[in-house]
Amino acid sequence: MFERPIFERMCLIGIGLIGSSLSLAVQRHGLVGEVVGCARSEATRQTALDLGLCSAVHADPAQAVGGCDLVMICSPVGTYAEIAERIGPHLREGSILSDVGSVKQAVIRDVGPFVPDHVHFVPGHPIAGTEKSGPEAGFAELFEDRWAILTPPPGTDADAVQRLAALWQGVGSMVDTMDARHHDRVLAMTSHLPHLIAYTIVSTAADLENHEQQEVAKFSAGGFRDFTRIAASDPVMWRDIFLNNREAVLDVLQRFNEDITALQRAIRWGEGEVLEDEFRRTRALRQGVIEAHQAGSFDPREPEKA
Amino acid sequence: MFERPIFERMCLIGIGLIGSSLSLAVQRHGLVGEVVGCARSEATRQTALDLGLCSAVHADPAQAVGGCDLVMICSPVGTYAEIAERIGPHLREGSILSDVGSVKQAVIRDVGPFVPDHVHFVPGHPIAGTEKSGPEAGFAELFEDRWAILTPPPGTDADAVQRLAALWQGVGSMVDTMDARHHDRVLAMTSHLPHLIAYTIVSTAADLENHEQQEVAKFSAGGFRDFTRIAASDPVMWRDIFLNNREAVLDVLQRFNEDITALQRAIRWGEGEVLEDEFRRTRALRQGVIEAHQAGSFDPREPEKA
Numbered sequence: 001m002f003e004r005p006i007f008e009r010m011c012l013i014g015i016g017l018i019g020s021s022l023s024l025a026v027q028r029h030g031l032v033g034e035v036v037g038c039a040r041s042e043a044t045r046q047t048a049l050d051l052g053l054c055s056a057v058h059a060d061p062a063q064a065v066g067g068c069d070l071v072m073i074c075s076p077v078g079t080y081a082e083i084a085e086r087i088g089p090h091l092r093e094g095s096i097l098s099d100v101g102s103v104k105q106a107v108i109r110d111v112g113p114f115v116p117d118h119v120h121f122v123p124g125h126p127i128a129g130t131e132k133s134g135p136e137a138g139f140a141e142l143f144e145d146r147w148a149i150l151t152p153p154p155g156t157d158a159d160a161v162q163r164l165a166a167l168w169q170g171v172g173s174m175v176d177t178m179d180a181r182h183h184d185r186v187l188a189m190t191s192h193l194p195h196l197i198a199y200t201i202v203s204t205a206a207d208l209e210n211h212e213q214q215e216v217a218k219f220s221a222g223g224f225r226d227f228t229r230i231a232a233s234d235p236v237m238w239r240d241i242f243l244n245n246r247e248a249v250l251d252v253l254q255r256f257n258e259d260i261t262a263l264q265r266a267i268r269w270g271e272g273e274v275l276e277d278e279f280r281r282t283r284a285l286r287q288g289v290i291e292a293h294q295a296g297s298f299d300p301r302e303p304e305k306a
Numbered sequence: 307m308f309e310r311p312i313f314e315r316m317c318l319i320g321i322g323l324i325g326s327s328l329s330l331a332v333q334r335h336g337l338v339g340e341v342v343g344c345a346r347s348e349a350t351r352q353t354a355l356d357l358g359l360c361s362a363v364h365a366d367p368a369q370a371v372g373g374c375d376l377v378m379i380c381s382p383v384g385t386y387a388e389i390a391e392r393i394g395p396h397l398r399e400g401s402i403l404s405d406v407g408s409v410k411q412a413v414i415r416d417v418g419p420f421v422p423d424h425v426h427f428v429p430g431h432p433i434a435g436t437e438k439s440g441p442e443a444g445f446a447e448l449f450e451d452r453w454a455i456l457t458p459p460p461g462t463d464a465d466a467v468q469r470l471a472a473l474w475q476g477v478g479s480m481v482d483t484m485d486a487r488h489h490d491r492v493l494a495m496t497s498h499l500p501h502l503i504a505y506t507i508v509s510t511a512a513d514l515e516n517h518e519q520q521e522v523a524k525f526s527a528g529g530f531r532d533f534t535r536i537a538a539s540d541p542v543m544w545r546d547i548f549l550n551n552r553e554a555v556l557d558v559l560q561r562f563n564e565d566i567t568a569l570q571r572a573i574r575w576g577e578g579e580v581l582e583d584e585f586r587r588t589r590a591l592r593q594g595v596i597e598a599h600q601a602g603s604f605d606p607r608e609p610e611k612a
């Protein structure tokens with residue numbers, strides 16, 4: 001166990017959905033003495049102050065990290081290399097540098113070279129999120145009952161890893177540690193491919209004529225609406241994920257393509273048994289999700305009526 | 307306006323999610339004098355009595371329809387031809403025969419030939435549902451704020467169509483009338499393709515080794531869980547839909563395949579701009595769904611905590 005607060009001063013670089021949720025959660029649970037932040041836009045910095053997400057905000061990440069014993073990068077992964085280069089020389093001795101990025105090999109590749117020897121680099125990824133973005137989208141419960149994955153490079157200080165794990169546990173998460181390459185392969189299946197597919201199907205519908213698109217929205221309760229929700233996620237964040245987990249994504253996509261071709265053929269030739277068998281074998285995985293308490297819940301009624 | 311009850315006696319053939327929800331809804335709103343039913347299994351018939359879904363139940367559809375001024379087929383569409391052949395001779399003069407099936411051209415093809423001249427055949431489809439099945443899954447609010455589509459063949463009695471429309475409006479739905487072929491094309495995009503894709507991606511994951519599948523469930527909150535929910539829908543119902551809307555489904559699937567190939571290529575060649583543009587253009591459709599009040603709502607927290 002670590003005494004609370006676990007960290008004296010945490011710096012968030014990027015204050016969007018994840019950064020703001022983390023700030024609210026660590027403050028609620030008294031895990032961090034002070035939260036400071038850095039964001040690109042004046043609007044986000046002002047909102048962070050107004051909502052009490054940060055006690056101080058900066059435009060320059062190098063300034064923001066000063067005196068912090070935990071620096072958490074919470075911006076799209078495509079911004080990491082530049083941020084790391086800027087902050088590297090300003091990181092406090094003995095501090096931990098971590099992040100929440102959705103890919104991990106690329107983060108180690110981009111950030112690793114800029115981390116001074118006296119700083120512990122422990123990349124991480126909370127498997128939690130919504131389709132919303134920005135500092136106003138955050139809520140303190142986001143990480144409860146969710147897994148946080150840490151991917152410390154070989155040789156990382158064990159105490160630093162444990163200290164960071166304690167922070168994630170403190171906000172309600174379970175923590176798993178694994179190799180970055182394994183992380184990227186698993187997440188390609190559980191997160192990156194689903195988002196790619198959702199973007200694609202909504203894009204297919206967006207190619208329809210205008211009046212047909214209106215019908216698609218009108219009759220979307222038959223299944224399509226769920227895909228539009230997933231495809232509402234931030235375009236820049238997802239562009240960066242696909243650019244930075246190319247190999248693993250292309251690999252699962254290849255397998256998906258083979259599977260859909262098989263179903264396509266079964267539909268074309270009217271092979272009812274093949275279809276039914278395929279549709280039946282997906283049930284065990286749904287059960288697994290429910291048993292792992294990772295299902296969330298969908299209310300088919302409209303929000304204002306629920 | 308029609309006086310209430312709009313129908314004296316409604317017969318449900320099939321008492322699953324849709325049949326049970328319809329029974330609860332028409333009873334709540336006083337739209338039907340009496341609801342009787344027919345289901346294959348003794349267990350479903352008993353449940354229908356126990357839950358007050360039907361005042362009488364039968365194993366034989368021909369017996370169930372006796373004296374009814376509305377017969378609503380609520381079983382998987384693959385069962386329709388046989389059911390229609392059985393009940394045709396027993397339908398009451400001037401009564402309405404309708405259904406809730408997710409495809410409409412095939413229903414007209416399969417049922418039409420067995421409808422006597424003195425019966426009004428008005429096929430329908432409520433665009434409402436969940437991934438759950440069976441008589442215990444129903445709830446009276448299922449159809450509120452949802453569209454119900456009617457596809458009466460040319461020459462159908464206008465009063466019969468209006469009477470049926472009044473029933474759906476009475477349970478809270480908006481009603482649209484269209485040609486069966488148009489219905490099947492629109493629903494292929496908004497419902498059938500999304501389900502096919504969801505089944506496929508969960509099936510792709512189900513091909514992984516056992517321990518990898520466990521990881522997929524564990525880390526499913528990154529997007530995959532939504533697909534498992536959709537793919538939890540009844541395998542027989544969906545087999546029948548794909549077998550009976552082959553042409554329209556294969557057509558949208560072909561377009562989906564082209565679109566995913568384009569994204570695949572953009573990922574392979576690192577074309578960030580193409581990805582970002584694609585991800586951005588899907589937002590308007592999400593907005594359309596929300597504005598059409600068809601979004602439902604997802605709660606990322608676990609049900610027992612919400």
Ligand SMILES: NC(=O)c1ccc[n+]([C@@H]2O[C@H](COP(=O)([O-])OP(=O)(O)OC[C@H]3O[C@@H](n4cnc5c(N)ncnc54)[C@H](OP(=O)(O)O)[C@@H]3O)[C@@H](O)[C@H]2O)c1
Nearest residue numbers: 014015016017018040041044075076101102129130133134
């Ligand atoms: N959303 C999810 O579901 C989810 C889940 C797990 C992990 N993640 C990861 O978490 C990270 C953040 O995602 P998010 O959803 O919180 O994103 P978001 O809501 O879009 O917020 C991104 C934040 O990063 C800031 N930013 C962008 N470029 C920057 C730069 N060059 N320097 C400093 N700040 C910069 C933005 O500032 P402005 O507001 O001023 O533009 C904004 O505050 C991503 O790496 C993503 O992969 C996301």
Ligand SMILES: NC(=O)c1ccc[n+]([C@@H]2O[C@H](COP(=O)([O-])OP(=O)(O)OC[C@H]3O[C@@H](n4cnc5c(N)ncnc54)[C@H](OP(=O)(O)O)[C@@H]3O)[C@@H](O)[C@H]2O)c1
Nearest residue numbers: 320321322323324346347350381382385407408435439440
């Ligand atoms: N679920 C949705 O989201 C949704 C939405 C709109 C429309 N629909 C359409 O609604 C219909 C029913 O769907 P559902 O979700 O309510 O299905 P469900 O929950 O699986 O129930 C199907 C019902 O049909 C009965 N049945 C099956 N074969 C039969 C037969 N040969 N004769 C008499 N009864 C038979 C079943 O009886 P047992 O219980 O005894 O097996 C059961 O009561 C389908 O045509 C579907 O396309 C579904």
